[in-house]
Amino acid sequence: MGSQTAVLTICLFLIINLTYITSTTLSGTSDVSVNGKTKIYEAEVSPSNDHHTLRKRDVGKEFHKSNITTKVNQLNDSHQQLMVHWAGEGSDVVICLAKDSNTANFAKPSAVYISYNYGDSFDNKTEFFKFSQPDGKPVFASIDKFFTHPKFISHLVFLDIVHKVIFTTTDYGKSFKYYSLSFNPVDISFHPENPSLFLIHDDKHSLWVTTDFGMTWSRNQEFVKVYFWVVEDNGEQYLVVQREEPTTSSVIAVTGLLPGQTSSLSLVIRDVVDLWVKGEFMFVTRKDPKDAQSLDLLVSHKRGEFKKAVFQSELRCQAYHIVDADSVRVMVAVSHSEYMANLYVSELISDSNDIKFSLSLERVFCYFQDKMWTDSWLRLQSNVKDEKEPRIHFDLSDKSFADVHKVEGMKGIYIASQVLDTVGINPGVEHLRSVITFDWGGEWRPIAAPHYSSDHQPIQCNAANNCSLHLSQKFAQMYPVTRAAPILSSKSAPGVILATGTLGSSLKGHVGLYMSQDAGLTWSQILQEYYLFNFGDHGGVLVAVKYFKSNGETNILKYSTDEGESWKDHAFTDEDLRIYGLMTEPGENTTIFTMFGSARSQHQWLIVKVDLKNAFTYNCTPDDYKFWSPSSGDEGVKMTCILGVKETYERRVPHSNCYNGKDYDRPIKMEVCPCDAEDFECDFGFDRAVGMAQCIRNKKTLYNPYAVPEWCQPGQFYNRTKGYLKIEGDACVGGRDRHFLPDLLPCPYDERKEFLLLAQKDRIVRFDLATLQREELPIKGLQNVIAVDFDIHNNCVYWADIINDTISRQCLGKDNTNTSEILVENDLSSVEGMALDWMSNMLYFVDGIKCRIEVIRTDIDHEGRMRYTVLGPSVLRKPRGIAVHPAAGYMYWTDWAVGDPCVSRASLDGSGVKRLFGKPDVEWPNGITIDFIAERIYFVDAHEDFIGSADLDGKHFRKIIHNKEEVTHPFAVAVFKDIMYWDDWKQNGLYSADKDHGVSIRAIDTNLPGL
Structure with missing residues (x-):
């Protein structure tokens, strides 16, 4: 898999290396720190250049233009591929391996160049790789790759697969030893703490171990498919190995590999297909027995x-x-x-x-060899190397990948490529779009396009016309037509993202270089066409150079010290070069950048080192910094808090042209935020449909998230989900958390029937929701009932009769024979709706003619029952329906006011009136109800013929059903669990449908005169 040389520190596990064998059913994305030190570049080499001479390296030329120092080194090497490794961690060593990528030239000699002065000059070390074959004939090694110890970075092993030879060094290549092997080596992995112990995996799937840095070898395991070094938090180090034997495949732990220890094996799990280890987790796949x-x-x-x-x-x-x-x-x-x-x-x-x-x-772009896109160009690309196409080389042994970028230095932010619905068997950039999440994948949204182009022209691109910004990742990097550089982000510059992108409905379009300074919330176009890019000085300087693939030769390095607002050109040579790569030391905290290319006439590797420190006028002082957090004032993209915490980072003021310095330590402040929707993800059994912020139940699964747990006994309590789950690690407190956290409910003593009440003029009917059988309640003297409600706790029904202008109640005994009582009988004209606050025993009702919302106490017998007016004609014009949310302290109502209809909200005491909807959204809003599970309101409109829904603040509105025969004149609406119910005066019917999508409309009863 190429060099795996960096340390990944974790709480319990330390993953150091993995083998060359790629599993077909299980893989993973490597952390940036693992591959950040090593890059491989490929040049365009014509057949006439298909020969390699190891000539004396030219002395580098030095340029001093515009006080920027440039150093050009001519390696006089025509190999097609250059593998570059930065030792890092305070070392000035840079190692280059020149070789051919063409398998036909696999046996041809390679060349090694090492710089001990940070790239100012390179020593040709190729003579150290000359050895005698068994027949005595001297030959130069064909080094395929080399490996660096993750901790002891002066220890390296160079691997010659062709001749079965390794070369070792403990002093950065100042001296070498070579050893012939009795087996065919394929991959090397160092012990995380002992530099003298490393493993070789051979082509026969055996695992060999040396404890004296390559001098002697012993076979440790056979039938090895994949293996990982693991370090526990107590310091214990061991191997996790998947053995694929003829009859079984199992995972074992191997301990005692150090000198003086006794090796031992222990079974971890058997009957596995593949193994992968990442962080604190170990993953295996196993055949589904069903x-x-x-x-x-x-x-x-x-x-x-x-x-x-x-x-x-x-x-x-x-x-x-x-x-x-x-x-x-x-x-x-x-x-x-x-x-x-x-x-x-x-x-x-x-x-x-x-x-x-x-x-x-849904539809994230992902590639698995032999599993996905098997007839596409991806399959060919994974096995065939294009000799004519110059490109940045990626590790082709990593067959599987997902087009998802984790924004480094930030928490919970990812950018993904999503496959559009219309795609054939051969995907292209026109079939992908980009989306971003700020909450660990809880909600994904299109990436906001910039308002202006790099030449200050307005850009008309927004979600309304299906236009957004799309960013190149590994798919576009591999795609033969684009070969675009992938997204760049770094912990050293939190919030700064550079990426190749296009504007439109997909990744296909005119390409430019885009930058975000706020972790992906907002973007600006800083250059047009294809560029290689990087940044340094902790994000204080940006650099870009024309990509040879699309823009041809160049001698200009563009740089900016004001976050891309303005750019300057630096001529790094007198003649144009073909630039194949642009690199800086991992960590992006220096001002030194290195380009790798060749002259246009004939391929000979050139290494161009540019130091931009003099582009700054002075060293930064405390006055040059400000504290910053990823937020935007634009509606719909504000993200001041990430995972419940507002992290504020110290960043240099863009127009302060000062130098941060390599040792700059960025201060970070933390502030806990109030909870909101972005702090929650969808609970199991729920998902977010495209274009919807609400988590809705996935009816395709058999799992019932509302079921009472089997362990729930009377006297206990259980949590009933609202469809949301607080994101793990989210530290928010309070705020709107009640809208998303589960309800704590008592375990039921007995199973109560679930029913629906319906007012049918001179009678009140109860529908059993299990059988849909209807039962007329034994209430006498009804003339024209419109509004009803029910008290579950006391088993009482409330109703209003607009003929005798009374509000009454009847509590039903076991035999349903209790008598009714009148609660209000004066100063009423036309009660259109009522709602019971079961927590405080208050009954709210709407008088449409007197334009009032009033309330009474239902738990006292005093005259008047403490009746008072909550809202009057100063607010209401022609009120109709009403609903209350006791826990939230809100009441909602509809109003038919001529020319000014509305759906509104207020506190239960009438304060804080807020209009949620008016014209043109509503015309004749009628019944309104609350879904207490999803924390949403539902209401009907008899003129516009729809049933609509919104959250408790009136946001995220959508029409559930509209322009259907069943909603030609809807009057009342109710919601229970996954189903909504409504009656229609024109159809004289009662209907039900899915509350989220409006599908599965069902006529419960279409013979209900008197609705």
Whole structure:
């Protein structure tokens, strides 16, 4: 898999290396720190250049133009590929391996160049790689790759697969030793703490170990498919190995590899297909015993027992790609078919027997070799190298990938490529769009386009016309037509993102370089066309150079010290070069940038080092900094808090042209935020439909999230979900959390029947929701009842009769024989609606003629029952329906006012009146109700013929049903669990439908005169 040389520090595990074998059903995204030190670049080499001479390297030329120092080194090397490694961690060593990528030239000699002065000059070390073959004939090695110890960075091993030879050095290549091997080496992995111990995986799947830095070898394991070094928090180090024997495949732990220790084996899990380890998690796939074409994913957290992953989908699971694993959360892309993959995020890792994964994003672009897009160019690209196409080389042994970028330095922010609905078997950039999440995948949104182009022309691109910004990731980097550089973000510059992008409905379009300074909330176009790009000095300087693939040769390096507002050109040579790569030391905290290219006439590797420190006029002082947090004032994209915390970072003021310095330590402040929607993700059994912020129940699954738990006994309480789950690690407190947190309900003593009340003029009917059988309640003397409500606790029905202008109540005994009582009988004209506050025993009612909302106490017998007017004619014109939310302290009502209809909200005492909807949204709003599970209002409009829904603040409105025969004159509406119910005066019918999508409309009864 190429060099794996960096240390990933975690709470319990330390993943150091992995083998060259790529599993077909389980893979993962490497952390930036793992591959950040090593890059591989490829040049365009014509057949006439297909020969390599190891000539004396030219002395570098130095340029001093515009006080920017430039150093050009001519390696006089015509190999096609250059592998560049920065030692880093305070070292000035840079190592370059020149070789051919063409398998036909695999046996040809390679060349090694090492700089000990940060790229000012390079020593040709190729003579150190000359050795004698068994027949005595001297030959130069064909080094395929080299490996650096993650901690002892002066220790390196160079691998010659062709001649079965390794070269070792403990002093950055100042001296070398070489050893012949009796086996064919393929991959090397260092012990995380002992530099003398490393492993080699050979082509026969055996694992060999040396404890004297390559001098002697012993076979440790056979049948090895994949392996990982693991370090526990107590310092214990061991191997996790998947052995694929002829009859079984199992995972074992190997301990005691150090000198003086006794090696021992222990079984971890058996009957596995593939193994992957990331962070505190260990993953394995196993065949589904119920479906031969499906695979189960099992997860072990902190070396605990393996638990089955349960995905919120009925689709077949064929392969898995671990996108990220952070503390107690996992993001995984799952292949469901050859052209379909979804992204899922785990819930809290708990003590339950399984780990639930909720759907995060549908149709994420993901590639698995032999599983997805098998007939497309991707399959060919993974196995064939294009000799004519110059490109930045990516690690082709990593066959599987998901097009998801984790924004470094920020929490919970990811950018993903989503496949559009219309795509054939050969995907292109026109089939992908980009989306971004700021809450660990809880909600994804299009990326906001900039308002102006790089030449200050207005850009007309917004969601209303299906236009947004789309950013290139690995797919576009691999795509033969684009070969675009992928997204760049860094912990050293939190909030700064650079990316190649296009504006429109997909990744296809005119390309430009885009920058975000606020973690992806807002973007600006800083250059047009294809560029290679990077940044340094902790984000204080941006650099870009024309990409040879699309723009041809250049001798200009563009740089900006004011976050891309203005750019300056630096001529780094007198003649144009073909630039194949642009690199800086990992960490992006220096001002030194290195370009790799060649002259246009003939390919010879050139290394151009540019130091932009003199582009700054002075060293920064405290006055040059300000505290910044990722936020935007634009409606719809404000994200001042991320995971419940407002992190404010110290950043340099853009127009302060000062130097941060390599040792700059960025201060960070933390402030806990009040909870809001972005602090919650969809609970298991719920998902967010495209274009909707609400979590709605996934009716395709058999899981019932509202069911009373089996353990629930009378006297106990249980949590009933509202469809949301607080994001793990989110630290928000208070705010609007009540809208999303589950309701704490008492365990029922007995199973009560669920029913629906319906006023039918001179009678009140109860429909059993299980059988849909109707029953007329034994209430006498009814003339024209319009408004009804029910007190579940006391088993009492309330109603208003507009003929005798009274409000009455009747409590039903076991035999339904109790008599009724009048609660209000004077100063009423036309009671259109009523709503019971069951928490305070207050009954609210609407008088449409007197234009009043009034309230009485139902738990006292005093004359008048403390009746008073909550709202009067100064606010109301022609009020109709009413609903109350006792826990939230709100009441909602509809008003038919001629020319000024509305749906409004106020506190239960009448204060804080807020109009939620008016014209043209509503015309004749009638009944209104509250879905207490989803925390939304539902209302009907008899003129516009729809049933609509919004959250409790009137936001995220959508029409559930409209322009249907069943809603030609809707009057009342009710919601229970997943179903909404309404009656229609024109149809004389009672109907039901799915409350989220309006589908599955059902006529319960169409013979109901007198509604």
